[in-house]
Structure formats: C-alpha cells, structure tokens
Amino acid sequence: MTDPMGVCARRAEDLRPGVPYVRGWAEGKRGADALAELLRELGLEADFPGLKADVNVFGDGIVCLGQVRPAAVEMLARVLANGLAAEMAERAADAPAA
16 A cells, blocks of 8 residues: 555556455545544534545555645644543553552
C-alpha cells in the first residue's frame, strides 16, 4: 500500500487484470463508512463532503477525505487527541498498582 517512505500509492485509474480492486474498495468502504458514522455523531458530516472509498493501483483500499476546511481538520484532530487522552487515562486507572 505504501512505498518505503510511507506514502500511499496513487489511486487506480486504469485497471489491470488480476488485481483485487473490488476487495480493496470494499475495505476502503468499510473505513469510510466507519469514519462517516463518527463524523455524523460529532456533527461534522457536512465538513467532509468528499469522504469516499477508493482503491489504489495495487488494489489496496484507501479512504479519500477530499478537500476539507482547516477548521474542520483542527476539530477532528482535537476529537482524536481527546479520545486518545481519555483512553490513556482509563488504561492508567485500570493498571494494577506496582
């Protein structure tokens, strides 16, 4: 899916025989749908109108966010950071005392 630098391969525009594009697209669709559901719950769905599933040249599923306002991305970043902080606090509270 990525090159040695960690860059996602480009979208598939010309399909080649033997590449599992449908399976990859389905994987991307599951990811896009999961993100879309969370964005709806957060009231951010309208801020990500270009969210869609796609597939790259190797048949790997990808999720395209489309063009997004910086403010919407900043809000999503805050939500992710807050969720991570809450998860880390919960794990720390559940950890056995040393």
